[in-house]
Amino acid sequence: MTREGFPESPLEFGVFDWIEWSDAPAGEIFEHKLKMAELADQAGFYAWQIAEHQGTPLSIDGSPALVLSAAIQRTRRLRLGALTFCLPWYNPYRFYNEVCMLDHMSGGRLELGVGRGVSPIESSYFFMKSIDESRERYRETLEVFFAACGSRVLNHEGKYFSYRDLELYLHPKQQPYPPLWFPSSDKNSIEFTARHGYNTVLNTGAEEAGKLYAQYREVWARHRGDPGRHNAHVAAPKLGKSQHVYVARSDAQAQEEGAAAYRVWSEHLTHLTRRHGKPALLDVAPSSPAAVARLVAGSPDSVVQQLREIVRTAGINYLLMVFSFGDLRPEKAMRSMDLFVREVMPALRPGA
Helix, strand or coil, X not given: CCHHHCCCCCCEEEEEECCCCCCCCHHHHHHHHHHHHHHHHHHCCCEEEECCCCCECCECCCCHHHHHHHHHHCXXXXXXXXXXXXXXXXXXXXXXXXXXXXXXXXXXCEEXXXXXXXXXXXXXXXXXXXXHHHHHHHHHHHXXXXXXXXXXXXXXXXXXXXXXXXXXXXXXCCCXXXXXXXXXXXXXXXXXXXXXXXXXXXXXXXXXXXXHHHHXXXXXXXXXXXXXXXXXXXXXXXXXXXXXXEECCCHHHHHHHHHHHHXXXXXXXXXXXXXXXXXXXXXXXXXXXXXXXXXXXXXXXXXXXXXXXXXXXXXXXXXXXXXXXXXXXXXXXXXXXXXXXXXXXXXXXXXX
16 A cells, blocks of 8 residues: 555656756757767656756756757657746747647657746746746646647636637647646645645755655645646656766765866856845755755765665655756766666665
8 A cells, every 4th residue: 555645656767957058069068968868768767857047057948848859859768858847938828839749749758847937037037027927927827738738729818818719739649738747945835736746856855855745645645536636647746856966986086076066056056146146045055954965976885875865764756866067077977877877776776
């Protein structure tokens, strides 16, 4: 029987990438990331998931659909998606069509992350006047998406968008639509994600994740029979934790190189808030406890031990790894991922 009535599933692995800026030509950055998607496909990872950001060195991925369409052509089994598509930045009708196109082009391999975007600064580039407006636009865009998925003709009258008798010639390949994701580091979102059965990924420490996922399981079980649940077509939600991982032959080498790259990543993450004199959204300084929670660096045996404890403490069934971050050279990120695939992942598989 499942824990607390929740449908437990075996641990699976994913790869997350911000697609960070560097001094390398943009074409080389994208090519490196796509090669990592190819390796993830060959190695049996569940999914490759990417960010969406604007105007920050944290990410040059201003259009996840473009990157995903390229990855679709270079993979065969790997599921692909954005964590997240920032819905206030989209026209709902165009967003709906792009999701349908990606789902069909991938043969039904799309995973659909949706949210309003964590950065008010980035939302201001799309003329969002307040957090309330971005929240309203997120909800209305999602409402239009659901309406379009369930009809041959779109009719919608809202605060920001209006559609009347708009004929729809595209629908998602996966029915009623691709699996939904709502990642968060906010404990207040757990009630929403669990009630609707969203797949989710937390950016917290393992102990905090364990508490939040115990809450998720309880809320999910209580609401699993409710009508109108957004992700009701997903029988066993993925409960994940994101984790920077760097594997090298020795602990000393991995910790030195991994920590240096993490420092650059943390500078990229806080670039906009520092530039605009705003408080940081997350405590990610290399010297902070959060850095210990976010970065696992070591030899293969050491990484196995660290990740095994994280999985146990966090109560997760999905481990979302960041292999390429900061100023890690592509060959080092690929070497780390290859070591993970050959010497770490098999040891973490159920029954190992």
